[in-house]
Amino acid sequence: MTGSACLSLRDLVVDIPGRADSSPQDWNVFPGECWAILGPNGTGKTTLLHTLAGLKAPRAGEVQLFGQSIGQLPRRLVARRLGLVFQQRQDEFPATVLELTLMGRHPYLSRWEVESPRDVELARQALARVGLAGMEQRAVATLSGGERQRLAIATVLAQDPAVWLLDEPTNHLDLHHQIAVLDLIREKQRQRRGIVLTLHDVNLAVRYCSHLLLQYPDGQACWGPTAGMLVPEALEKLYNQPLTRGEIDGYPVFLPRLGSGTNLV
Ligand SMILES: Nc1ncnc2c1ncn2[C@@H]1O[C@H](COP(=O)(O)OP(=O)(O)OP(=O)(O)O)[C@@H](O)[C@H]1O
Structure with missing residues (x-):
């Protein structure tokens, strides 16, 4: 290699x-x-x-x-380079499917910056890629287990680590x-x-x-x-x-x- x-x-x-x-x-x-x-x-x-x-x-x-020890890297840099789809999700707070997908773009925003139209476009593309197009405004809590799993993957797709x-x-x-x-x-x-x-x-x-x-x-x-x-x-x-x-x-x-x-x- x-x-x-x-x-x-x-x-x-x-x-x-x-x-x-x-x-x-x-x-x-x-x-x-x-x-x-x-x-x-x-x-x-x-x-x-x-x-x-x-x-x-x-x-x-x-x-x-x-090549750098992960414990010594700034978390924001780690968040840009590393995408996670884990079993235990902290997605119980009230949010729509689109809002949660947009969290994949947050490592690229400065502290007070809001998502740009380009970020929204990337999030929508990610949702479409996992078959969740049309569900952007649904509350996350209403999704089935499989839909929630695909939403977690869409969030990492939008992050593109x-x-x-x-x-x-x-x-x-x-x-x-x-x-x-x-x-x-x-x-x-x-x-x-x-x-x-x-x-x-x-x-x-x-x-x-x-x-x-x-x-x-x-x-x-x-x-x-x-x-x-x-x-x-x-x-x-x-x-x-x-x-x-x-x-x-x-x-x-x-x-x-x-x-x-x-x-x-
Ligand atoms: N906080 C904790 N306190 C005590 N034991 C723990 C804790 N977290 C995990 N364990 C134990 O550590 C072991 C490894 O857990 P882990 O979830 O990594 O296994 P796994 O291989 O992913 O299992 P599975 O295939 O069932 O998902 C298990 O026996 C689990 O009960």
């Missing part, structure tokens, strides 16, 4: 309350790459994303945004909208954005992501280009689930092996 990394982990140890230190992570996201963090519930995928965003301090090591961090971006979405959102993420890859996301669907990760990080419950992790990470035994160990491997459209496909047990522990 040539050029500079947009996001780097330098011997990063994520701080998960009550857990022993996990193994340090040291990897780079280059422009045009999409990394999927895969792992079972509770292994720390969201916590890792929050740490990458500079919202949670690591136990050790550091996160760098374009170099690095995107997305926690389960397909959550709440029907199959058509899952693919539409992942196609949009692929489009952003082609535009040389760097992307890190969490996904529970390994088969979608295989199709859409250039790199995979397998986060194991014991704190160990391994990572690399997707093709090299698709070792069935490694995925079975990751999910504690026997798998069957097939191939569709030239892509490997992993499905749970039937009759392999379904207890909840």
Whole structure:
């Protein structure tokens, strides 16, 4: 890989309350790459994303945004370069869909500046891109779960950062909208954005992501280009689930092996 990394982990140890230190992570996201963090519930995928965003301090090591420690960068600069789609949203305050999308433009405004017609145009374009055109004046609180998820993505589209961090971006979405959102993420890859996301669907990760990080419950992790990470035994160990491997459209496909047990522990 040539050029500079947009996001780097330098011997990063994520701080998960009550857990022993996990193994340090040291990897780079280059422009045009999409990394999927895969792992079972509770292994720390969201916590890792929050740490990458500079919202949670690591136990050790550091996160760098374009070669600079994220903790030392002004938050406004971070807000221009880093876009977040997270699960827990602070969007319960009364706002319209357009007003919330316009928040994606706020890192570019000075303290007392109001949004320009160009900002409004960008917000409207972003809403149209995720299929929310015509809903600009709706109160956010009236949206369905899937509409709210697409609104969060529209806000980052309007922001147009170099690095995107997305926690389960397909959550709440029907199959058509899952693919539409992942196609949009692929489009952003082609535009040389760097992307890190969490996904529970390994088969979608295989199709859409250039790199995979397998986060194991014991704190160990391994990572690399997707093709090299698709070792069935490694995925079975990751999910504690026997798998069957097939191939569709030239892509490997992993499905749970039937009759392999379904207890909840
Ligand atoms: N504030 C907190 N206090 C105590 N434990 C916490 C706190 N925040 C997270 N945890 C725990 O840290 C662990 C990692 O949580 P995290 O949300 O990062 O997991 P995850 O891999 O994203 O899970 P999921 O796939 O279920 O979304 C979980 O066991 C969670 O209960």
